[in-house]
Amino acid sequence: xxxxxxxxxxxxxxxxxxxxxxxxxxxxxxxxxxxxxxxxxxxxxxxxxxxxxxxxxxxxxxxxxxxxxxxxxxxxxxxxxxxxxxxxxxxxxxxxxxxxxxxxxxxxxxxxxxxxxxxxxxxxxxxxxxxxxxxxxxxxxxxxxxxxxxxxxxxxxxxxxxxxxxxxxxxxxxxxxxxxxxxxxxxxx
Numbered sequence: 001x002x003x004x005x006x007x008x009x010x011x012x013x014x015x016x017x018x019x020x021x022x023x024x025x026x027x028x029x030x031x032x033x034x035x036x037x038x039x040x041x042x043x044x045x046x047x048x049x050x051x052x053x054x055x056x057x058x059x060x061x062x063x064x065x066x067x068x069x070x071x072x073x074x075x076x077x078x079x080x081x082x083x084x085x086x087x088x089x090x091x092x093x094x095x096x097x098x099x100x101x102x103x104x105x106x107x108x109x110x111x112x113x114x115x116x117x118x119x120x121x122x123x124x125x126x127x128x129x130x131x132x133x134x135x136x137x138x139x140x141x142x143x144x145x146x147x148x149x150x151x152x153x154x155x156x157x158x159x160x161x162x163x164x165x166x167x168x169x170x171x172x173x174x175x176x177x178x179x180x181x182x183x184x185x186x187x188x189x
Contacts (some may be wrong), residue, residue: 007115
């Protein structure tokens, strides 16, 4: 997270970019294109975000987000519905006092958990969706460098969890986005 910015600020910026990519999908057929995530289509990228996060919130903080349109019928509407609900949750004054408890990550304030896990996931999957749909896949280089710095010490844990694929080899002098993508198991080339 950028200094002096709240989790809500970070989420709005990162989700705004993801929303722009969602809105840039030109037609229904494009949703069926393969993504850089093995066995996922562009639609599956959105489906992943729309399905895992509500369960994470409910199991860890007892917050049930009302479901929206299904990803199969309308992936853009499914994303926008979740996005609106996450924004409202982060903007609610009461959110600062809520904690999320998870056996793998411990207990932390809800806004921090959203920032650390969901906002980060949205950031990484922006590249996947942009690549799958033929859009600008450029990510913020400072965020890429910061994320890589946070993830590298957790390499063994992340790989053993199945969250990321095998690291892809890239030149040592590759830019931050390329190194971050390679770390999470994406072939940036």
